[in-house]
Amino acid sequence: MTAENKLELACGADASPSGAGGPPRLRVDVVVLNWNGWCDTIACLASLQKQTYPNFHLLVVDNDSTDGSVQHIGEAMPSVELIQSGGNLGFGGGCNVGIRLALERGADYVWLINSDAIADPHALAALVAVAERDAALGSVGSVLYEAGEPDRIQLWGGGRVQLWSGQCYPQRAATSLDFISGASVLLRCAALREVGLFDEDRFFMYWEDADLGLRLRQADWRLAVAPESRVWHKLSASLGQGSPLLEQYFARSGVRFLRRHSPVPTLAIAIMLGKMLFKRLLMGDWARAKAVLAGFRQA
Numbered sequence: 491m492t493a494e495n496k497l498e499l500a501c502g503a504d505a506s507p508s509g510a511g512g513p514p515r516l517r518v519d520v521v522v523l524n525w526n527g528w529c530d531t532i533a534c535l536a537s538l539q540k541q542t543y544p545n546f547h548l549l550v551v552d553n554d555s556t557d558g559s560v561q562h563i564g565e566a567m568p569s570v571e572l573i574q575s576g577g578n579l580g581f582g583g584g585c586n587v588g589i590r591l592a593l594e595r596g597a598d599y600v601w602l603i604n605s606d607a608i609a610d611p612h613a614l615a616a617l618v619a620v621a622e623r624d625a626a627l628g629s630v631g632s633v634l635y636e637a638g639e640p641d642r643i644q645l646w647g648g649g650r651v652q653l654w655s656g657q658c659y660p661q662r663a664a665t666s667l668d669f670i671s672g673a674s675v676l677l678r679c680a681a682l683r684e685v686g687l688f689d690e691d692r693f694f695m696y697w698e699d700a701d702l703g704l705r706l707r708q709a710d711w712r713l714a715v716a717p718e719s720r721v722w723h724k725l726s727a728s729l730g731q732g733s734p735l736l737e738q739y740f741a742r743s744g745v746r747f748l749r750r751h752s753p754v755p756t757l758a759i760a761i762m763l764g765k766m767l768f769k770r771l772l773m774g775d776w777a778r779a780k781a782v783l784a785g786f787r788q789a
Contacts, residue, residue, distance in 0.1 A: 515545040516545065517545050518545065518676070520546050520614070521601070522549070522550050523602075524551065524552045524559050525552070525605075526555045527606065528557065530606040534603065534605050535566075535567050537609045538603070540611045541614045541615070543615040549571045549573070551575055551585070552574045554574070581688075581693075581695050581696075581698060582694070582695075586687045586690055592679070598678075599677065602672055603673070604673045604674065607724070608722045609721050613632055616632075617719045619716070626711060626712050627678065627713070628681035628709075629670045629702075629713050630670070630716050631647030631648050631670035631674060632674035632716060633646055633647065635721065635722045637723055645671055645673070646661045646662050646664060648660075648661065648713070648715075649667065653748070654758060656758035657762065664715065669702070669704065673723050681711045685708075695740075695743065696739050696740045697746070738784050741781070741785030741789070742788045743789075745759050748762065
């Protein structure tokens, strides 16, 4: 038995072979969160069923949709496991339903991918390959491309956060990262067992991936991007770009994030909200400006 095979077995690899006579592969549970978006979700699942990685399980968590999603997805994808969260738990809470199930079943990794994304057939295999090169990697991200402009990079894995000023900077080229975007992230289950899952009590939507990324790094887990893992992603498909509700969630979660992580939370929150309000007032977008203030009050 090779050293590589011994490592895989020691990590709890599934006995499913990669091919005739091939070594066992680590198990990956793929979690897709759906909320009133069954058309996008079905397209996403179709791309996931074409993944070349040999040992993965697809799981859809429906976050209390009201558009008939459960029926539509069940009819279109009868072989895919579909569970209901029992309520709209937000992004982190809905994903946590699937993550907890994956942990209970002994998965080695969990791949979270947004329902409004399409994955290249090699996307998962590339993520696992990078993760297995370094046991200290807690999460690995994909390179996200614009769904409407397939050659344009939307995000190189994740972003950086300036904790003194409350500014979040999405990255579009290879660099060190503070967090991996929840739009496509492979999470090592051993790391999740150590630092915990998404903080669903604090973050209903937005900033939960940044919070998890910082908690991983504080526990000495590292982050990486798999350049060969390509995913085409729509932006804000659930609420729509420029939605006042989106602004409210973003501001509320941002304030809560900075209260937890910033060395000077009062200053950082003031700068973040000040920039958000100035931009929206300059545009004359009173609805979005009011939504930012509402998010601050709710935080």
